[in-house]
Amino acid sequence: MSSSEEWTHPGPDAVPATGAAPTAEQVIAGLKATDEGGSDLVQLLTPEGERVQHPDFAVDVTAEELRGLYRDMVLVRRVDREANALQRKGELGLWAPLLGQEAAQVGAGRAMRARDMAFPSYREHGVAWCRGVPPTDLLSMFRGTDQCGWDPVEHRFHPYTIVIGNQVLNATGYAMGQRFDGAVGDDGGEATMAFFGDGATSQGDVHEGFVWAAVYDAPVVFFCQNNQWAISEPTERQSRLPLYQRARGYGFPGIRVDGNDVLATLAVTRWALDQCRTGNGPVLIEAFTYRMDAHTTSDDPSRYRLSDELELWKLKDPIERVKVHLVKQQWADQEFFDHVELEAEELGARLREHCSSLEAPPAERIFSQVYAEGSPVVDAQRAEFLSYHAGFLGGER
Amino acid sequence: MAAPTVDRADAGAPAAVQTLTIAKAINSGLRAAMEADPKVIVMGEDVGKLGGVFRITDGLQKDFGEQRVLDTPLAESGIVGTAVGLALRGYRPVCEIQFDGFIFPAFDQIVSQVAKLHYRTQGRLKLPIVIRVPYGGGIGAVEHHSESPEGYFAHTAGLKVVTCSNPADAHWMIQQAIACDDPVLFFEPKRRYYEKGQVDTTAAPGPLFASRVLREGTDVTIAAYGPVVRTALEAAAAAEEDGRSLAVVDLRSLSPLDLGPVYESVRRTGRLVVVSEAPGEASLASHIAAQVQQECFYSLQAPVLRVTGYDTPYPPAKLEEEFLPDLDRVLDAADRSMAW
Numbered sequence: 001m002s003s004s005e006e007w008t009h010p011g012p013d014a015v016p017a018t019g020a021a022p023t024a025e026q027v028i029a030g031l032k033a034t035d036e037g038g039s040d041l042v043q044l045l046t047p048e049g050e051r052v053q054h055p056d057f058a059v060d061v062t063a064e065e066l067r068g069l070y071r072d073m074v075l076v077r078r079v080d081r082e083a084n085a086l087q088r089k090g091e092l093g094l095w096a097p098l099l100g101q102e103a104a105q106v107g108a109g110r111a112m113r114a115r116d117m118a119f120p121s122y123r124e125h126g127v128a129w130c131r132g133v134p135p136t137d138l139l140s141m142f143r144g145t146d147q148c149g150w151d152p153v154e155h156r157f158h159p160y161t162i163v164i165g166n167q168v169l170n171a172t173g174y175a176m177g178q179r180f181d182g183a184v185g186d187d188g189g190e191a192t193m194a195f196f197g198d199g200a201t202s203q204g205d206v207h208e209g210f211v212w213a214a215v216y217d218a219p220v221v222f223f224c225q226n227n228q229w230a231i232s233e234p235t236e237r238q239s240r241l242p243l244y245q246r247a248r249g250y251g252f253p254g255i256r257v258d259g260n261d262v263l264a265t266l267a268v269t270r271w272a273l274d275q276c277r278t279g280n281g282p283v284l285i286e287a288f289t290y291r292m293d294a295h296t297t298s299d300d301p302s303r304y305r306l307s308d309e310l311e312l313w314k315l316k317d318p319i320e321r322v323k324v325h326l327v328k329q330q331w332a333d334q335e336f337f338d339h340v341e342l343e344a345e346e347l348g349a350r351l352r353e354h355c356s357s358l359e360a361p362p363a364e365r366i367f368s369q370v371y372a373e374g375s376p377v378v379d380a381q382r383a384e385f386l387s388y389h390a391g392f393l394g395g396e397r
Numbered sequence: 398m399a400a401p402t403v404d405r406a407d408a409g410a411p412a413a414v415q416t417l418t419i420a421k422a423i424n425s426g427l428r429a430a431m432e433a434d435p436k437v438i439v440m441g442e443d444v445g446k447l448g449g450v451f452r453i454t455d456g457l458q459k460d461f462g463e464q465r466v467l468d469t470p471l472a473e474s475g476i477v478g479t480a481v482g483l484a485l486r487g488y489r490p491v492c493e494i495q496f497d498g499f500i501f502p503a504f505d506q507i508v509s510q511v512a513k514l515h516y517r518t519q520g521r522l523k524l525p526i527v528i529r530v531p532y533g534g535g536i537g538a539v540e541h542h543s544e545s546p547e548g549y550f551a552h553t554a555g556l557k558v559v560t561c562s563n564p565a566d567a568h569w570m571i572q573q574a575i576a577c578d579d580p581v582l583f584f585e586p587k588r589r590y591y592e593k594g595q596v597d598t599t600a601a602p603g604p605l606f607a608s609r610v611l612r613e614g615t616d617v618t619i620a621a622y623g624p625v626v627r628t629a630l631e632a633a634a635a636a637e638e639d640g641r642s643l644a645v646v647d648l649r650s651l652s653p654l655d656l657g658p659v660y661e662s663v664r665r666t667g668r669l670v671v672v673s674e675a676p677g678e679a680s681l682a683s684h685i686a687a688q689v690q691q692e693c694f695y696s697l698q699a700p701v702l703r704v705t706g707y708d709t710p711y712p713p714a715k716l717e718e719e720f721l722p723d724l725d726r727v728l729d730a731a732d733r734s735m736a737w
Contacts, residue, residue, distance in 0.1 A: 119482075146519075147516070147517040147518075148517050148518045148519075148521075151518075151521055152518060152521060152522060153521055153522070158485075159514065159517055159518060159522075161510075163505060163509045163510075166478065166505065166506060166509055166510050168478075169474065169475055169477075169478025169479055169481070169482070169506065170478055170479075170481045170482045170485070170510060171482060172478070172479050172482060173478060173479030173480060173481055173482020173483045173484075173485075173486070174482035174483070174485055174486050175482070176479060176482065176483060176486075177482060177483045177485075177486025177487065177488055178486065180464055180483075180486075180488070181486070192482075204472075204474060204502070205474055205475075205478055205505075205506075208470070208472045208474055208475035208478065209475070209478070211470050211472065211475065212469075212470060212475050212479050215470060368516075368519060369515060369516055369519045369520040370515075370516050370554055370555055371515070371555070371557070371579045372515055372520065372523050372525075372577075372578035372579050373577060373578050373579050375557075375653045376606075376653050376655075377652075377653040377654065378554075378653075
């Protein structure tokens with residue numbers, strides 16, 4: 001970004017004059033941009049695996065770093081595919097696939113520092129991976145044996161949030177706390193990331209999060225993964241204009257990045273986090289990507305989208321383009337790819353094994369930790385429950 | 398008023414006893430909590446420079462600064478939703494919802510996140526958030542300014558719900574709610590804000606989540622909370638003139654409910670009238686009636702009666718005197734109970 005001032009104080013030409021409705025051409029241009037990514041799309045690695053430059057966002061990665069990002073994406077995809085298969089086998093009650101969004105999540109997740117805090121939606125398996133959450137810990141909520149599965153304080157990765165958009169306000173409040181604590185500055189500053197989808201941008205909580213973050217200069221990066229579909233509702237049902245352009249209305253930068261390009265996502269998110277942690281307030285990133293699979297395993301995308309669209313997006317696969325680039329640069333050989341594949345196989349096997357070992361917790365879990373300071377009402381119900389169970393032979397109903 | 402602190406004040410009048418309105422008592426309680434813990438922050442619409450529309454937070458921003466008393470944008474979900482994040486960061490936010498009927502935009506955050514995160518994470522996350530709500534009718538206000546939504550929150554596991562009925566409780570209960578590691582909905586009886594009472598700021602308060610017998614009696618037990626506690630006490634005084642003895646229990650805590658003193662009293666009187674401004678259908682009053690018949694079935698000499706708001710939206714202000722439980726309706730219920 002050439003200048004943060006440009007975003008903080010948009011010039012008179014930045015927005016239409018008061019009362020002037022956008023022309024039909026402008027609206028159509030916006031929708032076209034939604035369809036194709038548009039000319040503002042930040043891209044550093046083309047679908048053909050070619051590096052390109054961007055005047056505002058540069059990133060230097062070593063061969064080793066790029067191999068690491070490739071490995072991350074392959075393993076995250078394997079976690080996702082295994083979990084999806086486990087659901088199909090009846091081992092999980094539900095799964096929210098991330099197929100196609102690996103670059104958006106790994107790019108954003110790897111841009112974060114250990115002290116930063118992440119507030120995910122329910123599809124952020126790749127971000128969880130980058131925050132050090134063991135992939136096995138992702139399964140318990142979907143299997144119904146737990147409702148979080150990881151320690152959100154240790155990993156600085158909040159529990160998955162299912163109510164659309166709630167976490168955006170929670171993240172903003174956390175970021176306000178970072179600012180109040182003086183944890184913002186050039187050295188050792190902290191930031192927060194809020195993850196949500198294109199559908200969530202229609203929720204009031206997301207709007208309120210933008211307002212709060214702007215007026216309190218909260219160090220929060222709003223990371224919208226526009227995967228084109230909110231279950232069966234296309235992005236056009238959420239907005240007349242490209243989503244990143246909304247940021248200007250709140251007075252902070254909005255950037256659209258190729259969410260299938262891990263390098264661009266990494267570069268843009270690093271920049272945004274630095275903006276936040278040095279005290280320049282929030283940033284909105286729209287990661288332009290595509291949900292290759294269903295919304296969840298309960299969904300049937302064949303009812304609402306054309307297979308041509310899927311085929312088109314397969315050509316933009318986030319993993320393949322890095323693989324091609326690694327080969328072209330001679331930064332990786334077949335042995336490396338075979339090794340990553342072997343790791344993925346092993347991870348998949350671990351996940352399957354772990355899943356079947358996840359059993360329902362003891363029944364008393366129903367009554368456990370409803371309150372930090374307890375409740376006589378819950379205590380009495382627990383006692384009644386245990387007494388009822390004790391009435392059966394061997395205490396087993 | 399039979400609260401112990403008031404009794405002591407009457408007897409010895411120590412220097413720490415002040416005569417305060419409920420409004421001032423909450424203010425002094427908030428101030429004491431903020432002085433005691435720098436992590437306590439007050440946030441809401443107009444709570445800073447204006448001191449809140451009821452002036453409950455008057456003077457706090459001047460003394461504690463804009464970072465501890467936040468005049469927020471006008472969106473209730475935003476107030477509570479950001480309070481969640483602040484709490485996770487180690488703060489103890491005290492949110493003000495300007496009026497009862499305005500809490501619903503925040504309902505999602507309260508029941509979906511505030512109430513559940515501790516349970517979901519099995520105690521790894523704590524949400525020590527207080528949500529203050531001026532509630533109830535009787536001030537001649539327009540729509541959305543007179544409601545009693547406490548039942549929605551008492552119905553939600555993970556939340557605690559309390560309400561005060563006098564200045565001494567107001568002063569102490571707000572401090573105890575803030576000190577509690579659980580999220581607490583703190584309902585303030587707005588039509589009683591400017592009623593005075595004595596507050597001993599040094600006497601150790603009783604437990605927060607406990608009801609209190611304000612008046613012993615032998616004929617009928619009245620269980621009430623918040624703004625109608627005074628109505629119940631007035632009814633008891635009037636009944637006494639007619640030679641009838643009404644016991645009055647101030648429930649104080651609506652979740653968890655402390656019905657022990659109610660059961661004890663009902664075992665003596667054999668009769669119970671529950672008084673609440675909220676509509677009676679599927680309400681706290683209904684729940685109390687069910688609990689008491691379950692626990693005190695053999696002691697009851699009459700069915701438990703309820704005196705509540707009607708099952709209608711809150712009516713135009715010119716009709717609210719008909720809607721709200723008043724002294725006559727409480728006395729009539731006591732008569733019906735006795736006549737059984």
